[in-house]
Amino acid sequence: MPHPDHTYDAPRILDRREGPHGEVVLRRHGELLQIIANGCFLMDTSDGRSERLLVDLACDALAGRPRPHVLIGGLGVGFSLAHAAADPRWGRITVVERERAIIDWHLDGPLSALSAEALADPRTDILEADLVRHLHETSDTYDALCLDIDNGPDWTVTQDNDSLYSGTGLASCARVLRPGGVLAVWSAQPSPEFEGTLRNAGFQQVRTEEVRVARGVPDVVHLAVRPG
Structure with a gap:
């Protein structure tokens, strides 16, 4: 008889909630x-390599700025938060998450195993808010925005997130970034069109870093700097 935790078994739903933006589900698969x-x-x-790279690239691009304040857009499974909290270079860590269910899964649910230490860090604040509206x-x-709320600029979870990757949304990003601040955006695939939008919005040093995967298109991090 196969072990119930084998990854080829059917996923098991741990929690299902209806939120302001539709249904969110936490499930276990193996x-x-x-x-x-x-x-x-x-x-x-x-894995989490690309989520950790998102945070590291942003911090490295700040070129030694003392005690920078990072906003992480999207709590997700907690990889970005946990990695930021493990890095003493960050001064403050603010996470913006619009789904109450995801916050609860970290506070007292199955995802707490990944994030409990980071959430207990005095540098960390969790804001229950819509990221687009917050910006x-x-x-x-x-000093840095590390955004991971969609599968990328070309594949958003909900239609109202589309505006984040437009000229208007990037203007909001630039508004809250300090001079020389860094914008880092996670994506499941490269987006040359988004690179052009970043440049048209006035960002500099625009580049895309790839994270190789075993099969298929690599995850990427889009990076850009607000002029000083």
Whole structure:
């Protein structure tokens, strides 16, 4: 008889919630935890290399700026938060997550194993808010924005996220970034069109870093710098 934790067994739903943007599901598939939004696979706990690269590239691009403040857009399974909290170079770590269910899964659910230490870090704040609205309305400023709320600029989870990757959305990003601040955007595939939008929005040093995967198109991180 196959072991119930083998990855080829059917996924098991741990929690299902209806949120303001539709259904979100946490399920276990073998040893993996997976987040599904409106039937669209978002992420799982299988790897995390690209999420960690998202944070490292942003910090490295700040060129030794002392105690920078990073905003992480999207809590997800917690890879980016945990990696940022493990790095003493960051001064403050603010995470913006719009789904209450995902926050709860980290606070007292199955994902707490990945994020409990990071959430207990005094540098960490969790804001339950829509990222697009937060960037438009907040009076706070940041040294880095590490955004991972979609499968990329060309594959958004909900239609209202599309504006984040437009000229208007990037203007909001630039508004909250301090001079010389870094914008890093995770994507499941390269987007040359988004690179052009970044340049047209006035960002400099635009580049794309790839994370090789075993099969298929590599994950990428789009990087850009607000002029000083």
